[in-house]
Amino acid sequence: MIDARLAELGITLPEPAAPVASYVPAVEVGGFLYISGQISFVDGQLMTGKIGDTRTEEDGIAAARACGLMLIAQMKKALGSLDRVERIVKLGAFVACVPDYSGQPKVANGASDLMEAVFGDAGKHARSAVGVPVLPLDATVEIDAIVAVKPA
Amino acid sequence: MIDARLAELGITLPEPAAPVASYVPAVEVGGFLYISGQISFVDGQLMTGKIGDTRTEEDGIAAARACGLMLIAQMKKALGSLDRVERIVKLGAFVACVPDYSGQPKVANGASDLMEAVFGDAGKHARSAVGVPVLPLDATVEIDAIVAVKPA
Amino acid sequence: MIDARLAELGITLPEPAAPVASYVPAVEVGGFLYISGQISFVDGQLMTGKIGDTRTEEDGIAAARACGLMLIAQMKKALGSLDRVERIVKLGAFVACVPDYSGQPKVANGASDLMEAVFGDAGKHARSAVGVPVLPLDATVEIDAIVAVKPA
Numbered sequence: 001m002i003d004a005r006l007a008e009l010g011i012t013l014p015e016p017a018a019p020v021a022s023y024v025p026a027v028e029v030g031g032f033l034y035i036s037g038q039i040s041f042v043d044g045q046l047m048t049g050k051i052g053d054t055r056t057e058e059d060g061i062a063a064a065r066a067c068g069l070m071l072i073a074q075m076k077k078a079l080g081s082l083d084r085v086e087r088i089v090k091l092g093a094f095v096a097c098v099p100d101y102s103g104q105p106k107v108a109n110g111a112s113d114l115m116e117a118v119f120g121d122a123g124k125h126a127r128s129a130v131g132v133p134v135l136p137l138d139a140t141v142e143i144d145a146i147v148a149v150k151p152a
Numbered sequence: 153m154i155d156a157r158l159a160e161l162g163i164t165l166p167e168p169a170a171p172v173a174s175y176v177p178a179v180e181v182g183g184f185l186y187i188s189g190q191i192s193f194v195d196g197q198l199m200t201g202k203i204g205d206t207r208t209e210e211d212g213i214a215a216a217r218a219c220g221l222m223l224i225a226q227m228k229k230a231l232g233s234l235d236r237v238e239r240i241v242k243l244g245a246f247v248a249c250v251p252d253y254s255g256q257p258k259v260a261n262g263a264s265d266l267m268e269a270v271f272g273d274a275g276k277h278a279r280s281a282v283g284v285p286v287l288p289l290d291a292t293v294e295i296d297a298i299v300a301v302k303p304a
Numbered sequence: 305m306i307d308a309r310l311a312e313l314g315i316t317l318p319e320p321a322a323p324v325a326s327y328v329p330a331v332e333v334g335g336f337l338y339i340s341g342q343i344s345f346v347d348g349q350l351m352t353g354k355i356g357d358t359r360t361e362e363d364g365i366a367a368a369r370a371c372g373l374m375l376i377a378q379m380k381k382a383l384g385s386l387d388r389v390e391r392i393v394k395l396g397a398f399v400a401c402v403p404d405y406s407g408q409p410k411v412a413n414g415a416s417d418l419m420e421a422v423f424g425d426a427g428k429h430a431r432s433a434v435g436v437p438v439l440p441l442d443a444t445v446e447i448d449a450i451v452a453v454k455p456a
Contacts, residue, residue: 021409037432105173128189280341
C-alpha cells in the first residue's frame with residue numbers, strides 16, 4: 001500500500017546507500033528500527049557545502065528531502081515491506097551551515113513533509129533539528145531515524 | 153502527585169509550544185514517549201544568542217531549565233497526567249556557543265536538576281550534551297527527551 | 305564469554321567514569337540500556353582539542369576508541385555482566401573539529417570497529433556521526449549509545 005502511495009506521488013526510491021564506514025544501515029530490535037544517519041545524496045550525487053556559504057536554504061530543503069528518501073529506502077530494505085512501518089517516531093536532523101543561519105526547521109521540513117506525504121498520520125514524528133559546522137564528506141544535511149515496526 | 157510536587161516547588165508549567173515546523177511535539181509508542189527538541193522559551197520569550205557571545209553561562213543554565221519546563225509541559229499534554237511518567241530516560245542537550253566555551257554539562261544541568269527535583273529518582277536520566285554553532289531561530293539551548301511511560 | 309573475548313583482545317576496561325554533572329551514566333528500561341555521552345578519556349587522561357586544530361585524524365580515532373571502551377565499561381557496570389548485551393543498537397558520535405574537516409566517519413570507526421571486535425555480530429550497530437565546534441571540557445570526541453539487553 002505504501003508502495004502504491006509512493007507511485008501516486010511519483011517517487012522512485014534511491015538505491016539504499018552502503019554505510020561510509022564500519023557500521024550497518026539499520027538495526028531492528030524490540031519493535032523498533034534504528035536507522036543510521038543518512039547524508040544528502042540527491043539523484044545519486046552527494047550534495048555538499050554549508051547553507052549560508054555555498055548552499056541556499058532551498059538547497060537545504062532539497063538535501064533534507066533526499067535524506068528522507070534514503071531513510072525510506074533503508075526502511076524498505078531492512079523491513080522487506082514499507083507496510084511494516086507502524087510509525088515514524090523520531091527524526092534527528094543535522095544541518096551544515098554558517099553560524100548565523102537559523103532556519104534549520106525549514107530545512108528539516110524537506111524530510112518531515114515527505115514522511116507525512118508518504119505515510120500519512122503514521123508519518124507524523126517527533127524531531128530535533130540543529131546546526132552543525134560540518135558533516136561527513138562535507139554533506140549539506142544528515143538525518144537519522146527511529147521507526148516503530150509491525151512484526152514481520 | 154507530580155502536579156502536587158510542581159506546586160510545592162512553585163513551578164507553573166508553560167503552555168506547551170506548537171512545533172515551529174512540520175512535525176509533532178511528541179510520539180508515544182512501545183512504552184516510550186519521544187519528545188521533539190524544545191527550544192529555550194523563558195517566560196514565553198525565546199532566549200536567543202550564543203554562550204560566550206551575547207549570552208553568559210548563567211543565561212545558558214536558565215535557558216536549559218526553560219527547555220526542561222517545556223519538556224514537562226509536553227509530557228503532561230501528551231500523557232494526560234504526569235503520573236504516567238515511569239522514568240526520564242534520556243535528555244539530548246544542544247548548546248549554542250562559541251567554539252572555545254566548554255561548559256555544556258553545567259548548562260545542561262539547568263534541565264537535569266529540574267527533572268530530579270520534579271520526578272525524584274524517576275527523574276534521573278542518561279544524557280548527552282554538546283556544543284553547536286547555531287540552533288533554530290537562534291535559540292540558546294535545545295533539548296529533546298525520551299521518557300518511559302506507564303500504560304494509560 | 306565477552307570478558308574472555310576482551311582478554312583475548314588484550315583489552316582492559318577503564319574504571320567507568322562518573323558523570324561530570326547532574327545525571328546518571330546509564331538507564332535500563334523496556335529492554336534497552338541508554339548510556340550517557342562518554343568523552344574521550346585515554347588511559348585516564350581526557351584527550352582535548354579539535355581535529356584539524358591541535359588534533360590529527362589519528363588522534364580522533366584513538367579518542368573514539370577510548371569513548372567506546374568507556375561505553376563498554378558503563379555497560380558492564382550497569383548490567384552486571386557483558387553477556388547481557390543482546391545488540392549494540394545505535395552509537396551517536398560527536399567529533400570536535402574545525403569546519404573544514406569532514407572525516408567524522410573515519411574517526412567514529414575507532415568506536416565502531418571496537419564494538420564489532422568485542423561483540424561480533426551483536427556489535428554491528430546503526431550510527432550517526434557529525435562534526436561539532438566544541439564538546440564538554442574541550443573533549444575531542446563524545447559518543448552515546450543505545451543497547452538492547454537480555455533480562456537479568
